[in-house]
Amino acid sequence: MLPGAGMTRLLACSDIHNNIKAVRQLRAREGNDYDAVIVAGDLGSESTSEIFTLFQSFECPVLYVFGNWDHRLEHDRNFGERCHHLHLSPARIGGLSIIGESIDGIDYEWEAFRSQIGDVEPAHVPTVQNAFRRRQREKLGAIVEAEGPEHTIVVSHYRITKTQSLLSGVPLFLFGHIHRFEDRMFRGQRFVNVSALDNKVMVAPRTLQRTTRDDYRLVNDGSYVVITHDVDTGFAIEPIRFDPDFSNWTRIEGIVRASAPEVE
Numbered sequence: 001m002l003p004g005a006g007m008t009r010l011l012a013c014s015d016i017h018n019n020i021k022a023v024r025q026l027r028a029r030e031g032n033d034y035d036a037v038i039v040a041g042d043l044g045s046e047s048t049s050e051i052f053t054l055f056q057s058f059e060c061p062v063l064y065v066f067g068n069w070d071h072r073l074e075h076d077r078n079f080g081e082r083c084h085h086l087h088l089s090p091a092r093i094g095g096l097s098i099i100g101e102s103i104d105g106i107d108y109e110w111e112a113f114r115s116q117i118g119d120v121e122p123a124h125v126p127t128v129q130n131a132f133r134r135r136q137r138e139k140l141g142a143i144v145e146a147e148g149p150e151h152t153i154v155v156s157h158y159r160i161t162k163t164q165s166l167l168s169g170v171p172l173f174l175f176g177h178i179h180r181f182e183d184r185m186f187r188g189q190r191f192v193n194v195s196a197l198d199n200k201v202m203v204a205p206r207t208l209q210r211t212t213r214d215d216y217r218l219v220n221d222g223s224y225v226v227i228t229h230d231v232d233t234g235f236a237i238e239p240i241r242f243d244p245d246f247s248n249w250t251r252i253e254g255i256v257r258a259s260a261p262e263v264e
C-alpha cells in the first residue's frame with residue numbers, strides 16, 4: 001500500500017462574511033495538499049465569486065452550504081468547475097461521503113413549494129417554512145441512509161440537533177455560525193464548530209496613553225480546522241488560528257467599530 005493511502009485531508013472553515021482578505025490569509029498559510037475544502041456557510045454575497053476563485057486555487061473540490069448571510073445567493077448558482085453545493089447533494093471524497101443542508105439562499109424548491117400551497121397569510125409563513133425544512137431534513141436523512149451513514153460527514157451552518165432520529169450513525173457533523181471552536185461528542189456523534197474565518201478584533205496602538213475612536217484598528221484573528229480521516233483510526237481534528245501579532249496593540253474590549261481601518 002502507498003504511504004498515505006486511506007488518508008483523507010479536509011480544510012474546513014465558515015463565517016467569511018465577505019472578508020476576502022481573510023480568505024487570502026488562509027490561502028497563503030496552506031498548501032495544495034487537501035482532498036477538499038469545506039465552507040459551512042456565511043460566505044456573504046459581495047465577494048462570493050472572488051472567494052470561490054481563491055478556494056479553487058487549492059486544486060481540489062470546494063464543498064459548501066449557505067448560512068444566514070447568503071440569502072442573496074442562488075442555490076443553483078455555478079461558482080466554478082470545482083465548486084459543489086452540498087445541499088442535499090453528496091460529494092464523495094476518498095472513502096467519505098460529504099453532504100449538507102443550506103438554511104438560506106435563493107431556494108427554487110422552497111419557491112415551488114410555496115406556490116403549490118397557494119396564498120399563505122404572512123403570519124403563517126414561518127410555520128410553512130418549518131414544515132418545508134422538516135421535509136428537507138427527512139430527505140437529508142434518506143440520502144445519508146443510502147450513502148452509508150458510518151462514512152458520512154454532514155455539514156450545516158447551524159448545528160443540527162436531534163440527529164439520533166434522522167441521522168443516526170453519522171460520525172461527524174460540521175457547522176459554524178457561533179464564532180467559537182468546539183469539538184464535542186454527544187451520544188457517540190462528534191460535533192465540530194469549524195469557527196470563523198472572519199473574526200475581527202478591535203485594537204489601538206500600545207504606545208498611546210489615551211485613545212479615541214480614530215485610533216481604533218481591526219486585526220483579523222480568524223480560525224479554521226484541518227480534518228484528517230484515516231480508515232483505521234478515524235477522524236483527527238486540528239483547530240488552527242491565524243494568531244496575529246498583538247504585541248504593538250492593546251485590545252479594545254466591548255466596542256466594535258466595523259468601519260475602523262484594518263491592519264495589513
Ligand SMILES: [Mn+2]
Pocket residue numbers: 015042067068069157176177178
Ligand atoms: Mn451565521
